[in-house]
Every structure is written in structure tokens, then in C-alpha cells.
Amino acid sequence: MKAVSLTGPGQVAITEITEPVSKQGEVLLRVEMVGLCGTDLNSFRGKNPLITxxxxxGHEIAATVLEGSVSIPAGTRVTVSPYTHCGHCAACSHGRVNACQFNQTFGVQRDGAMTELLSVSADKLYPSSLSFKELCLVEPLTVGVHAAARARVDSKDIVAVYGCGGVGLGAIAGAAFRGATTIAIDLDDEKLETARAAGAVHLIHSSRDNVHERLQEISGGFGPDVVIEAIGLPDTFRAAVEEVGFTGRIVYIGYAKELVSYETRLFVQKELDIMGSRNALPQDFREVMAILEAGRFPVDRAVSTIVPLTEAPAMLAKWSENPASFTKIMVSL
Structure with a gap:
């Protein structure tokens, strides 16, 4: 069967691989659609240290069950949690299996879903009547929704989100779904308008607006209760600490590509909760599906491009050359 494989940095091809044989407890899936994300782009560019x-x-998956069970019969539409967990590391023992020390994610530490058939453990499946395009968005949105959960966002909060890419949009949608007053910060007008459709009440264009003044104005001079960083730049890492209000909560999703210097006095003076956020938990998948089922996310606006499997290699190269030209890319099988 056909698959899209990275054979080395900058090298991608459609290859033939062996069809999977389902093990005990697994379900055979026909893959319908797979989303591309920043991890795939970094892997293509040779900048993902975790990949071999x-x-x-491919780890953003919409599929149909081919060989099912009583609980998940053949023909059921599903999305898939692409992570594994060992069950015995510190994270797993604390019930935070999303941060398993020995996690293996589809398409990174193990072969992914950009292929025709996939065999997956039944407990990683989330059945739904959502469209394949919607199901393909579930996993990327869970990453941002998990950050909102980490921040303990509720309806009393003012939440500022730096970055309106796929992950940032998930954080915005998650915060808005919990009733928070949500602020989107980006330097792209189209992304900001998509963020508005995802639930952002206030938009700040970071290259035209004075971000500090706008945040102070919106928050009555106190700063946001929560800042979620979904870009991964030293400047926005620092800005999160500088702009959040006293006793605020900061959640970092983005990876800074270089060392970050802080005024650590603010950590103590403001008595901040500073947290990382990684992957997602089952409840995050269920929350995203509820958001999509309620029509609370602009699916068509968020997806910029859908291509067939045969065009995926060329699409990856085009995306790498001009990443700002695309939002969410999906591959239809």
C-alpha cells in the first residue's frame, strides 16, 4: 500500500509499505484524511531532533473503521489519539499520560498515518459523526485546549493567546468555550479574523498595535489572568511574564528555538504559576469534539488547502519554501 515517507531531511517520496496486521486489542482503519502540522514541517526540514x-x-487522523467490534463497528468514523504511554514513568504514575517520558507519537518516533490502512489500539479511538475534515482537526485543536485546561481557565478569566496558528486557535477556542474573555495576538490579519471566529473577543495586531497598552486597556490596568504562548519566540516567552497580571497563570506550548533570558524578579513578585503544556488527554479530545459539534470553530476558514496523497510530497516542499502562505494543510486519501 502507498505511504508518504520522509527518507531524509528535505527528501520525501510516495513509497510502498506492507499492509498492517491487527494485533489483539487493535482496530483496522481505512485512513480518509491526514493533517500536516509544524512537526511534519520540522521533520521535513531536518529540524526535529526526535525523528529518525x-x-x-502524519498524526492528525480522520478514518473509517474497517474491522471493528461490538463497541466500535465497521463503518464508524473516528479520530485517533496518536500518542503512546508506558504506564510506569513519573508522568504516567501521576495520571498525566500525555507527558509520558517514553511517549511515541505517530509520524515521529514510529511510522504515522499518511498511508492507506492503519491498525490502532481501540482505546485510542474517538468515534463521531463529525465530517472527516472536522475529525482531522480534532488532534491539533486538543493541544491548545489542553493548554487552556492546564491554565484552569474559567468564565471569570481574561485570557491572552500569543499566536493564532493551529495550536493557538485551539487555545482560543478552548478558553472561549469555557466562557473566558479571550484575546488573540498575532501579526497576520487573516489569522486574527479566524481567531475571532474561534471565539476571540479582542484582536491585537502585534506589528501595528501597542500590545502592552491594549492588554492594559482590556484588563482594566491589571494585565490578563492567563497568558498562553503558542509561538515559541524568546520575545513572546518574556512578554508572557511581563504582561500577565499578579498571581497570573502562564502556559507555554511553543518551543523557543534559542535560550530565553528573563527578569526572574517577576516570577516571585507576581507569584506566578508558570507551566508547560504537551500533547493532550482523553478529556481534551472529548472537549474539542463538543466544540466542533456545537459549531463553535470555523472549520472551513481554518483549513487552507486539501490535496490528494499523490501531491503530498510537492505540497510539503511548497509549504517549506513559503510557510506563511498556508494555515492548515490536509491530505485526502
């Missing part, structure tokens, strides 16, 4: 080559990519 060759590797079939």
Missing part, C-alpha cells in the same frame, strides 16, 4: 529516517509521517 525513513519515517511515514
Amino acid at each position: 529516517y525513513p519515517r511515514v509521517i
Whole structure:
């Protein structure tokens, strides 16, 4: 069967791989659609330290059950949690299996879903009547929704989100779904308008607006209760600490590509809760599906491009050359 494989940095091809044989407790799926994300782009560029080559990519999955069970019969539409957990590391023992020390994610540490058939453990499946396009958005949105959960966002909060890419949009949608007053910060007008459709009440264009003044104005001079960083730049890492209000909560999703210097006095003076956020938990998948079922996310606006499997290699190269030209890319199988 056909698969999209990275054979090395900057090298991608459609290859033939062996069809999977389902093990005990697994369900055979026909893959319908797979989303591309920043992890796939970094893997293509050779900048993902976790990947080894060759590797079939893809972990944002919409599929149909081919060989099911009583609980998940054949023909059921599903999305998939692409992570594993060992069950015995510190994270797993604390019930935070999303942060398993020995996690293996589809398309990174193990072959992914950009292929025709996939065999997956039944407990990683989330059945739904959502469209394949919607199901393909569930996993990327869970990453931002998990950050909102980490921040303990509720309806009393003012939440500022730096970055309106796919992950930032998930954080915005998650915060808005919990009733918070949500602020989107980005330097792209189209992304900001998509953020508005996802639930942002206030938009701040970071290259035209004075971000500090706008945040102070919106928050009555106190700063946001929560800042979620979904970009991964030293400037926005620092800005989160500088702009959040006293006793505020900061959640970092983005990876800064270089060392970050802080005025650590603010950590103590403001008595901040500073947290990382990684992957997602089952409740995050269920929350995203509820958001989509309620029509609370602009699916068509958020997806910029859908291509067939045969065009996926060329699409990856085009995306790498001009990443700002695309939002969410999906591959239809």
C-alpha cells in the first residue's frame, strides 16, 4: 500500500509499505484524511531532533473503521489519539499520560498515518459523526485546549493567546468555550479574523498595535489572568511574564528555538504559576469534539488547502519554501 515517507531531511517520496496486521486489542482503519502540522514541517526540514529516517509521517487522523467490534463497528468514523504511554514513568504514575517520558507519537518516533490502512489500539479511538475534515482537526485543536485546561481557565478569566496558528486557535477556542474573555495576538490579519471566529473577543495586531497598552486597556490596568504562548519566540516567552497580571497563570506550548533570558524578579513578585503544556488527554479530545459539534470553530476558514496523497510530497516542499502562505494543510486519501 502507498505511504508518504520522509527518507531524509528535505527528501520525501510516495513509497510502498506492507499492509498492517491487527494485533489483539487493535482496530483496522481505512485512513480518509491526514493533517500536516509544524512537526511534519520540522521533520521535513531536518529540524526535529526526535525523528529518525525513513519515517511515514502524519498524526492528525480522520478514518473509517474497517474491522471493528461490538463497541466500535465497521463503518464508524473516528479520530485517533496518536500518542503512546508506558504506564510506569513519573508522568504516567501521576495520571498525566500525555507527558509520558517514553511517549511515541505517530509520524515521529514510529511510522504515522499518511498511508492507506492503519491498525490502532481501540482505546485510542474517538468515534463521531463529525465530517472527516472536522475529525482531522480534532488532534491539533486538543493541544491548545489542553493548554487552556492546564491554565484552569474559567468564565471569570481574561485570557491572552500569543499566536493564532493551529495550536493557538485551539487555545482560543478552548478558553472561549469555557466562557473566558479571550484575546488573540498575532501579526497576520487573516489569522486574527479566524481567531475571532474561534471565539476571540479582542484582536491585537502585534506589528501595528501597542500590545502592552491594549492588554492594559482590556484588563482594566491589571494585565490578563492567563497568558498562553503558542509561538515559541524568546520575545513572546518574556512578554508572557511581563504582561500577565499578579498571581497570573502562564502556559507555554511553543518551543523557543534559542535560550530565553528573563527578569526572574517577576516570577516571585507576581507569584506566578508558570507551566508547560504537551500533547493532550482523553478529556481534551472529548472537549474539542463538543466544540466542533456545537459549531463553535470555523472549520472551513481554518483549513487552507486539501490535496490528494499523490501531491503530498510537492505540497510539503511548497509549504517549506513559503510557510506563511498556508494555515492548515490536509491530505485526502
